[in-house]
Amino acid sequence: MSRKLRMGMIGGGKDAFIGAVHRMSAIMDGEIELVCGAFSSDAEKSRISGSSLYLPNDRVYGSFEEMILAEKKLPEHIRMDFVSIVTPNHMHFAPARMAMENGFHVVLDKPVTFTLAEAIQLQEVIKKTGMLFCLTHTYTGYPMIKEARQIIAAGKLGKIRKIQVEYPQGWLTEFREGSNYKQAAWRTDPKRSGISGCMGDIGTHAFNMAEYVSGLKVTALCAELNIVVPGRQLDDDGAVLLRFEQGATGFLYATQVAAGEENNLKIRIYGELGGLEWYQEDANSLRLKWLHEPTQVLRAGNPYLSSYARFGTRTPAGHPEGYLEAFANLYRNFALTLRTKLEGGNPEKEWLDFPGITEGIRGMAFIENVVRSSQSDQKWTPFEV
Structure with a gap:
């Protein structure tokens, strides 16, 4: 697969701290590109955010539901491969579940869900769909x-x-x-x-x-x-x-x-x-x-x-690396594992070292x-x- 993985984003609009961190970290190693997003529950704010990120208007959505369903309809060589969810805690479970049930892999900011019961439900969704899931507990990176x-x-x-x-x-x-x-x-x-x-x-x-x-x-x-x-x-x-x-x-x-x-x-x-x-x-x-x-x-x-x-x-040695690089290590490991999964291969043990649903629960x-x-x-x- 001689291309970058295509990422969509839910949340993380203009002036949102953690959204910018995710975007910078995701693209650091050249494995991932941002292709679409639903950056706010306010459609106009999402449009403004997408414009500031130089995304085409037709790939900027007014809600996560709209984005997931629209991306699913796109040809395989265009649509996103996975979604990064960077919303407040109460809006983690629903988009993660919908994304995986519609064939998209997920990177999710911690904590994994709003409640433990939701986290256990999400584990069942992951098992059922077979989608790859990463939880961004940054400091393990x-x-x-x-x-x-x-x-x-x-x-x-x-x-x-x-x-x-x-x-x-x-x-x-x-x-x-x-x-x-x-x-x-x-x-x-x-x-x-x-x-x-x-x-x-x-x-x-x-x-x-x-x-x-x-x-x-x-x-x-x-x-x-x-x-x-x-x-x-x-x-x-x-x-x-x-x-x-x-x-x-x-x-x-x-x-x-x-x-x-x-x-x-x-x-x-x-x-x-x-x-x-x-x-x-x-x-x-x-x-x-x-x-x-x-x-x-x-x-x-x-x-x-x-x-x-x-x-x-x-x-x-001696050249400082820090928070963004630690964050990027999670995205790179996820991306390399996903790429290998899509190609039908076996990922290296170092690539598999990123948090998942077990850590989330x-x-x-x-x-x-x-x-x-x-x-x-x-x-x-x-x-x-």
């Missing part, structure tokens, strides 16, 4: 996070004992949803965001990171959620004690009211033989701390790294279990899916 996962999987730290992950932000320290600030308004609105604010937005990233890197699943938790800023409807702060498989324990905290913080995501994991530490503000470095040896610092772009980390790096279960735990007087809540 960082090369040194992939290296950390490989180090632990190889047993180099010994049996894992402690997992700590934190994600502090400060952008909601003030009541910004009352000032026509779109990003704050929908994320703190239970009708659009769901039953959790901060934990649903960034706590799910921290949770996904902990399970992805450690290779261990959470089995029980004890959570406390807070609404710090007066007038806010959903949590803007929270902390969770965690129990994992194989006896490991951990701690997760996420907050959006840490004044002065930007996106200071960190993870630390300790085993019998040593520990590792990574934080997003120095994303090209991974620190290994050994019981009886000096600390090591591994750096992205070097030949001593695993094939997963090397494949996720585009520049020589566990993320939604995390949200619902955390909220249930926070509202309960019981100290520990079993992690139920």
